[in-house]
Amino acid sequence: MKLNTVLVLLSLWMYMAFNSSAFSSNEPIAARVNGKEITQMRLERYFAEYLEDQGRAVASIRNPSAYKKLRQAALDALIDKELLWQEAQKRGVQISDATVQSQVEQTRQAMGGAQVFARRLEDAGFDEATYADYTRRELAAQQVYAELNQAQIQKTGTPDEKEVRAFFDEHRAEMNQPEQVQVRHILIKVPQGAEASTVAAARLRLETIRKKIGQGTDFASVARESSEDVSASQGGELGYFPRGRMMPEFEAAAFALAPGAISEPVRTAVGWHLIYLENRMEASDVTDEQGLEMVRAYLARQKQVQARLQVLAQIRAGNRIERIDDE
Structure with missing residues (x-):
């Protein structure tokens, strides 16, 4: 309160x-x-x-x-x-x-x-x-x-151990950690149906920004100054996300990068993007010990709520x- x-x-x-x-x-x-x-x-x-x-x-x-x-x-x-x-x-x-x-x-x-x-x-x-x-x-x-x-x-x-094991066996796949990437991006918007010259100008602007970053300027600082996305105030930070969360073109480019790398300009339905891969989290399967402990804690909380x-x-x-x- x-x-x-x-x-x-x-x-x-x-x-x-x-x-x-x-x-x-x-x-x-x-x-x-x-x-x-x-x-x-x-x-x-x-x-x-x-x-x-x-x-x-x-x-x-x-x-x-x-x-x-x-x-x-x-x-x-x-x-x-x-x-x-x-x-x-x-x-x-x-x-x-x-x-x-x-x-x-x-x-x-x-x-x-x-x-x-x-x-x-x-x-x-x-x-x-x-x-x-x-x-x-x-x-x-x-x-x-x-x-x-x-x-x-x-x-x-x-929670009864039989109940814990049954829940774990049923939901194990959901507890496994999928591959995820952590990225920042810079967006230059392009209106739907824009003329070719407008599209080209937006790409050229993004290429100029990419060169600036390549010369040593911090990606996050440039994103704050230049990005037209709502994430600009956070330095273009989008956090971690798995496959299937972003636009296909954006996702393909992000998952193809190595940590620390910056993509070429990527075109999506909203405009041109520069993508910077901060980190990659590989897929991992939860162990029986980890999973059963997670289930015990979850079921205990559920019993408390009930x-x-x-x-x-x-x-x-x-x-x-x-x-x-x-x-």
Whole structure:
């Protein structure tokens, strides 16, 4: 969770905990969890924070279907938070003052120190005691979730070796490493249907650039200055790629080069290219030992994910949830 959203979440909790209007019929409701209301305002503000954690903004979502799915996911997350907090209360979970203060101190330092932290709290209309209460609530919910998750993981156990071997045998070919090349390139664009003179002029320009590089100028520097591709700002860097990823003419020229070599001008549908081969990674087959270890780790992660989903599903199944926002 990003630090600049901490006070947003705090304000949501404070609003629900202390503002009586949050429970009045005048406040639109998004959901009820065992009678506890999650307001539309709380959902709207959490939705913005939920998207921010994914590097997105509400205004950037143009597809109505995608917007609805993301909003439903945000409401699911809010419902889960409320369920975990209620479960923590049922279990009588206690978070020590020392643990709370340690977490508050970490947040204080991460925000830039005591003065900045105090100012941010004051600007939001809160004090450190209120923030400590919010932190205690969050830590209690997290503790319950961790305990339930660990118990579920113990039930599912570690991946069985027969399962590991079967998965490895089925997917072994996908785990093998194909031959790949790492290249930079310089592009001089040529419009579709351009006259022969335009095509020739673009090639001549690229040949001049090639001579400049041959005289000792760094390829990446020239790419930044001269390339008309979006990769110019990265010095023409395209990274590693296997066969079948690029345009046929480009790919054939790239795979024919030796490391450190520069191609002759290569014509593709978008223009003329100079290709510089930085490195070649030969194809390699994964060994049984490597592959089985990779599969064990993968299946263990899958079991952990499944355990988390089962925990949340079990909590939801045992409680009364009314989703109004979906209606």
